[in-house]
Structure formats: C-alpha cells, structure tokens
Amino acid sequence: MAWSFNQHAPVYIQIAKRLRTEIINGTYAPGEQIPPVRQLAITAAVNPNTMQHALSELEVEGLICAKGTQGRYVTEDVAVLSAARRTAAKQLVSEFLKQAESMSISKAELIKMIEEESQV
Amino acid sequence: MAWSFNQHAPVYIQIAKRLRTEIINGTYAPGEQIPPVRQLAITAAVNPNTMQHALSELEVEGLICAKGTQGRYVTEDVAVLSAARRTAAKQLVSEFLKQAESMSISKAELIKMIEEESQV
Amino acid sequence: MAWSFNQHAPVYIQIAKRLRTEIINGTYAPGEQIPPVRQLAITAAVNPNTMQHALSELEVEGLICAKGTQGRYVTEDVAVLSAARRTAAKQLVSEFLKQAESMSISKAELIKMIEEESQV
Amino acid sequence: MAWSFNQHAPVYIQIAKRLRTEIINGTYAPGEQIPPVRQLAITAAVNPNTMQHALSELEVEGLICAKGTQGRYVTEDVAVLSAARRTAAKQLVSEFLKQAESMSISKAELIKMIEEESQV
C-alpha cells in the first residue's frame, strides 16, 4: 500500500474547485460578472497564468463564459449549474464514503450520525 | 475569506491519522505488534523522529503502547478502540457536512445520495 | 534489587516538572505570558527542541497554551490549575511515603516530625 | 534562580545513602557482616575505590566498623542505629517539606493527605 502525502493536486485544480463551489453556492450569481483574471490572481496570490488555467477549466465545464473583451460571466443556464452542483455533490459523497469504508463504517451508521448532527 | 493552499496539516499529524485509521479498521489488530519506528519511517519516507512524533500522538490517545524495548503494540482495550472509532467517525461526518453546507446541499439530499451510492 | 545511578528522568521531564511547580506556586501567574522557547532554552542551557518538548507536556496538561505566534500563556482556568496542584501534591506525598516505608518509618512518626518541623 | 539538573551528588554519596537505608531498615541486621568491598563494587558496577569511599562514610557515622582483616560489620550499638534512623528521617521530612513549600502546600494539608493515603 502506497503512502504519499498528496497535495499532489496542482494549484490550478484547487483554485478551480474553490471557484466552482462559489458558483454553485451562489457566491457568484448566474449571469454575474466575475472579477478580472489579474485581480483574482492577486487575491489568490498566484501567477495570473495559473488563474487563467483555472478559469479555462470552468469554461470547459460551461460554468462561465468569456464575452469577448468584456470580462467573464457566470452562465445563466440553470441546467448547467444544477448539473455541476450534482456532479460536485456526487464526488463529495463518493469521497466521503470511501473514507468511511476505510474505517469500516456502514452507510446506516453514517446516515444515523448525519441525522443526529443535523439537529445541532 | 482567506485563500490558502493548505497542506496545513503537519506530516506527523497525517501519519498519525493514517495509522489511526489502520488501527481502527483492523489493519493492525488489537494486541498486535506494529513495525519498529525506523522501519515505519523508511516506509513513509520520513525521518525517524517524525515517525516517533506521530506514534507518540497515538500513544497519548491510548491506541498503542510501547513495551519497553520490545516494540510497540496496539492496545487490547476494545473500549479505547471503539471510542477512537467513534471520535474519528464523528469528525469525518462533521467535516463532510461542513463541505456540503458550503455547497448548499441539504442533509436530506445527502442521505438520499448516500443510499443510492450504497447500492453500487 | 537493581542498583542504578538514575538521572533516569529525561531532561525534558525535569524541565516540565520545574515549570509545573512554578506555575502551581504562582511564579508564573494565571494568564501571564511565559518567556519564548528560545529564551527559556538558553536559560536552561538546553536545545530549543528539548524545551519545546517540555512545554508541549504542559500544554497537553492544559497548564499553558500557545496563542498562535503571540507567545505562550499560562491558563486562566483556575480549575485546571488547582487540579494540577492536587495531582502534584498527591504524587509528592506518595513518593515521600514510599521512601519513608523503605526506612520503616510509621505514618504517625512522620506526622509528628512534620508538626515539629513546622514550628521552626 | 539557578537551574541545574542536579545529580550533582557524587556517586559515593548515593551509594552511602542506599547502604544507610538498608542498614536502617534491617536489610543488614545489627552485628551482621557485610559483603567485601570488591563484591559490593561489582554489584554496584562502580570502581572499588568509590565503594570504599562510600563505606568509609558509614564508618565515620559509626554505622559500620572494620574488624581488622575480618571484614566489615554493622554496628551492634542500637543507639547509633536509631540515631542514624532519626537523622535520615529528619532529612527526608525536611526535603519533603521544602518541596511542598515550593508548591505552596500547607503542613495541615500534607498531614491530611498522609492520613488519607495511609488508609490505602
């Protein structure tokens, strides 16, 4: 069994994930313009190229689109947004179940714990 | 809100977490001897001191104990083990819910997804 | 029975004991900031790592806590302090009685001697 | 305030203390012959000179006496023995009180703790 202290994930992937979450949860609303690359890059303290790379990921996924020289906008296509949301959720759940399984925790147990925690 | 490309977790914490999981899921059975520090260190590609630090974490948790110069053993106290399992599970669920909330996913939705996934 | 010229106690344990006493008796008051690791290390003529090790002992006992990069502070929780005091006292008395027993001195005798000495 | 990780005490003092205790508590009975220097030295893993030094301490105190070439014997003088016992006890109590004082523990408290412990 391999060790590996990950954080293998490239920075642009991590940035894309974060922005994706912010689009999904509405921090950036549908149709809203997002800040220019340079500004985002400064905020995240990364190279503009890296930020560009991250944004192009989201573009491929259809979450954002560049309107010529006018800046980038979050898509207004609700179907795309909800699909992205579903995919992200699926991946989160999947990862969660994988870790739970590594600790030999049954799904029933998990559900019970989630319900209990949700009452907090 | 701060950005941050974490890897905030120190190596010894990550090692401890991994070993904890392996003890919880029975990779290292109760009462079983675990490999010597130096060997674990080589396997994990870290300095023996770092591995020692990680192991001492598990020792204060009561999961393992050093028997003089005879090597380290997983505790035989099942109560301690199950308590550790419960704590770890709780933390996993809590972290999971935190992330889900950041994506505005309801608990009902999560439970439904878990049940569906569990049929895979 | 084994002989032994001890100095069995590791240095970091001895340091911890000393600092614990100083916290208990108020040399370091509750809520007070304690000197930085490096300075304490110099004063005690040990390696900073060793001092760090000693301090982390007191930290797990809850007697001190590190406030980020702002230095370490003695806890303000009086309950913790008095509990530590009680534990330390118990251990002192226990060790004392053990030695007294090895010299076949009865508890009555000890108490008498303590009372007499206290009038000095 | 000085640090110092004691064990400043010379080895021969430590040996003398141990032997003194063993004479006081009757491990070596009054009038009994004690093992030859060389044997004691081997047992204690010290240089015979060191052991000699220790024994001469006890000789000065009158606890043991050398009978020419016939070996050393514990004194039969009960007065000397009980005096030594008293001195040792006094020193033990004194040291105990010193430590207790450094933790700000009152004599009344100590006595109460001793009485409680004695019921164990």
Next chain:
DNA sequence: GTGGTCTAGACCACT
C-alpha cells in the same frame, strides 16, 4: 536491534 532522548541547524507561517 529497539525505543527513547538530545543536539544542531534549517525552514515555514504569521504579524
């Protein structure tokens, strides 16, 4: 060989 301790020196994050 094994656990444990200690030193020396370095780097990082935070502020």
Next chain:
DNA sequence: GTGGTCTAGACCACC
C-alpha cells in the same frame, strides 16, 4: 521575532 515542524545524526538503556 515567535511558535511549530522537519531532518540528520548521535548516544544511551535494555535484552
């Protein structure tokens, strides 16, 4: 500058 972590290399006690 402060706490924290990590590495490298050494020594000791025990069996």
